[in-house]
Amino acid sequence: MDDIHKIKDCLRELAGGAPIETEVAKVLSVDGAVCKVSRVRDGMVIDRVRLNAISTADKGIVVTPKTGTYVLVSRLGEVNWFVTLCGEVEKISIDAEADIVINRGGYGGLIRIEDLVGAINRLVEVFNSHTHTVVEAVAKSPELQMQRLNRNDIENTHIKHGDPQ
Numbered sequence: 001m002d003d004i005h006k007i008k009d010c011l012r013e014l015a016g017g018a019p020i021e022t023e024v025a026k027v028l029s030v031d032g033a034v035c036k037v038s039r040v041r042d043g044m045v046i047d048r049v050r051l052n053a054i055s056t057a058d059k060g061i062v063v064t065p066k067t068g069t070y071v072l073v074s075r076l077g078e079v080n081w082f083v084t085l086c087g088e089v090e091k092i093s094i095d096a097e098a099d100i101v102i103n104r105g106g107y108g109g110l111i112r113i114e115d116l117v118g119a120i121n122r123l124v125e126v127f128n129s130h131t132h133t134v135v136e137a138v139a140k141s142p143e144l145q146m147q148r149l150n151r152n153d154i155e156n157t158h159i160k161h162g163d164p165q
Helices: 003-014 113-129
Strands: 020-031 034-039 045-050 060-065 070-076 080-086 089-095 109-111 155-160
Touching (some): 003 020, 003 080, 020 060, 034 070, 060 080, 109 113
Antiparallel strands (some): 020 070, 060 089, 070 080, 109 155
């Protein structure tokens, strides 16, 4: 059994035995969590093809195909079409209640960039304003001291990534 038939069988099982039609289509436009496609077989335009389980762009996983590329679209019932596979992806949006782990998460959490930029900018300010006062050949420490950077202050532990090896 080839891959497309395996996918159809899995989708049919998920749908409780309802017939599933799967077509190759070209993406004409994308609007939030839906897109408009043209079936390759006959050129029929299909509006409001879902990109995820619900028709909102801010929940779950939304895989946004690139306009002008090809996708597989499937239909459950008479009217509900959804994208099952994308040839080329423009963007992947994930709204998760818990952690997101990429490639086993071995590198730890992602950096919260605004916090990192702020810490680096404070370091630059301290460095730029640092002077040594020398009295009788004794160096005096600057009054303004930079605190050591703490990984926990800049790491987002809810998204983990790692070496895919």
